[in-house]
Amino acid sequence: MAPTEHLWALVLAGGDGTRLQALTRLIAGAPIPKQYCRILGDRSLLETTLARIAPLVPQERTLAIVNRGHFPLARPQLAAIPASNVVVQPRNLDTGPGLLVSLLALARRDAAATVAVFPSDHDFRNEAAFRRHVARMAFLVAAHPERIALLGARPDRPEPGYGYIAPGRPLVGPGDVFRVVAFHEKPAPAQAARIMGRGGLWNSFVMVGRVARMLELVREVRPADVAALAAIPAEPDALGAAYERLASWNFSRDFLARVPEHLMVARVDDLGWSDWGTPEAIERTLAALRVVPPWRVPLAATA
Numbered sequence: 001m002a003p004t005e006h007l008w009a010l011v012l013a014g015g016d017g018t019r020l021q022a023l024t025r026l027i028a029g030a031p032i033p034k035q036y037c038r039i040l041g042d043r044s045l046l047e048t049t050l051a052r053i054a055p056l057v058p059q060e061r062t063l064a065i066v067n068r069g070h071f072p073l074a075r076p077q078l079a080a081i082p083a084s085n086v087v088v089q090p091r092n093l094d095t096g097p098g099l100l101v102s103l104l105a106l107a108r109r110d111a112a113a114t115v116a117v118f119p120s121d122h123d124f125r126n127e128a129a130f131r132r133h134v135a136r137m138a139f140l141v142a143a144h145p146e147r148i149a150l151l152g153a154r155p156d157r158p159e160p161g162y163g164y165i166a167p168g169r170p171l172v173g174p175g176d177v178f179r180v181v182a183f184h185e186k187p188a189p190a191q192a193a194r195i196m197g198r199g200g201l202w203n204s205f206v207m208v209g210r211v212a213r214m215l216e217l218v219r220e221v222r223p224a225d226v227a228a229l230a231a232i233p234a235e236p237d238a239l240g241a242a243y244e245r246l247a248s249w250n251f252s253r254d255f256l257a258r259v260p261e262h263l264m265v266a267r268v269d270d271l272g273w274s275d276w277g278t279p280e281a282i283e284r285t286l287a288a289l290r291v292v293p294p295w296r297v298p299l300a301a302t303a
Contacts, residue, residue, distance in 0.1 A: 007138050008113045009057035011064040013046050013120040014098045023279055035121040036073045046077050046120040056131045065102045067092050068236045088236045096249035105234035106211050113211045114141055123285055125272025133268050137208040140173045147264045148209035152201030154269035158192035163203035163252055165265050176267040183257035204273055221258050
């Protein structure tokens with residue numbers, strides 16, 4: 001049985017997108033989070049993400065997490081998946097709590113699930129290659145069930161705004177796959193160049209892992225958070241009191257970086273990946289495509 005036959009998808013759409021608010025105001029008439037904005041073409045980044053993963057994971061096994069304050073924006077764009085698959089958190093507390101709530105909700109549905117986690121606000125130019133690599137990561141997790149697989153993009157420049165994964169020794173598996181030595185979050189330009197020279201990879205924040213194993217590791221690193229959320233239904237009213245007591249934390253910095261010995265990274269260089277986190281990042285993608293931005297005001301003027 002192929003690992004992808006029982007693969008679930010978790011789409012992360014809970015970000016506030018503050019860095020691009022000036023641009024989204026220009027395009028949409030309001031400073032909405034970038035994942036809900038139709039920056040280029042007739043689909044938002046969220047809608048594009050759902051379409052990208054649809055050939056890989058069926059809609060009934062696709063979950064998305066959003067913030068309660070964004071739900072009116074999100075719900076029409078999530079019409080392709082069942083309403084019961086939309087997890088609504090009270091508010092954004094960075095990637096950690098939202099991802100944990102989603103993993104707990106998924107574990108209640110399918111204790112044996114393997115999940116692929118996807119940001120909803122990134123750009124991938126080569127979607128066929130993207131799906132191929134995610135499927136390969138599912139095979140890697142089947143071969144190494146105690147590890148979480150990360151998708152590491154080979155950098156083409158020392159970008160200080162990205163997180164980096166330092167790969168270690170190779171692991172047995174399809175393609176280039178390595179143990180993980182360390183994470184480096186948004187290093188200074190000179191340090192980014194050194195990391196890149198040593199084979200460091202951009203952290204795309206796409207990952208695949210067994211849900212039970214991921215929760216086991218999170219429980220080791222952040223036991224209080226798991227205890228606070230484990231018995232609570234994944235509904236905003238039920239989660240409200242717990243979220244008032246939870247600290248904001250980042251899944252990469254505050255969890256993955258603390259368990260590198262339990263990770264592996266698949267190295268790829270054919271994704272055309274960008275997090276589209278700044279106006280300059282969007283301009284760089286469009287320039288490579290020789291596409292003139294559809295808005296009239298230069299992006300630099302909106303920063």
